[in-house]
Amino acid sequence: MIITIRQHATSEERAQLMTLLCRVMGSLNPIATTQIDGREVIALDQQQIDSQAQAMLKHEGAVERLQMLKTPYQLVSRAFKAESTRIVVGEGHDCEQVIIGGTGASPVIIAGPCAVESREQLLSTACAVKGAGAQILRGGAFKPRTSPYQFQGLGMEGLHLLAEARQITGLPVITEVMEPALIDAVAEHADILQIGSRNMQNFPLLLAAGRNSLKRPVMLKRGLSATIDEWLQAAEYIVAAGNPNVMLCERGIRSYDPQTRNVLDLSCVPLLHELTHLPIIVDPSHATGKRELVPTMSRASIAAGAEGLIIETHEDPATALCDGRQSITPEQLRHIVRNTHLLARLLQEEKMLTVA
């Protein structure tokens, strides 16, 4: 259930609503208000509110609207908010501002190495991906690696290098954060916080990303074997904690066939557009694990309606410290960027013809 608070509700009306909610809900869960599109809302577990309590809530002076939703996720659902979420990336830093999602926005290309390896590597790749037409730079400073003996990233030094790359290229940057204690440090340097697949259900991390004081947007990658409902509920944690700027990233799901690293679930893109107002980014690099599949799956992702792509790009993939097999070169990226824009234009024209 979602309660939208009346814009000019008095403090007495609000206090009365909170008292009633506390009485109805007991002290099982804290009751938190969240801002969505400038409106204050409270999301609650409908199961805990019987019909008598619902009737009482409807008559509260502070309540503008009560919405009953059938889904386990609420604030992220299209049923709650019909309008697609538009996220501004790069605010508060001296760089280009990039729009992700919202009606009529063109797809955004995020590119860069899997990991920040050195100053030279990052700066030259950053300039090369910018030259190829990417709008946001990616690069992992803290790397979640399967083996403890693999390269774990440069840590804080990597964050400083990303900030330097932004300063030089004007591209906003995205990087992964793995622990709640590092959210503020990463938010200070990055323009988007990436929550990786292995942490999709790290609930303290989701809450910390939701509460990050700089209000950085978050890109939430789908868990290795996560269902769509689990993924949307993970996104709900971030939004309910106070951060409405969440984008979802499909990066392939586990299967039995080692021919590809994962299975790219592209049907989730149109499905998610039905279920949620959040923008969707596709990662064809981790989904396939093979660079030769990346251009085709990038096209397919845009054709399926993705709001953006995140693509691992390295100037010399053979020497990459992480994920070289799936990394493409800046030259290959240039073709993908061109095709993305051509395809997006075609789809836009087709949409206009359908509307007319």
Ligand code: PEP
């Ligand atoms: C990454 O983006 O480099 C990464 C580790 O991705 P994922 O969490 O999807 O495996």
Ligand code: MN
């Ligand atoms: Mn990677």
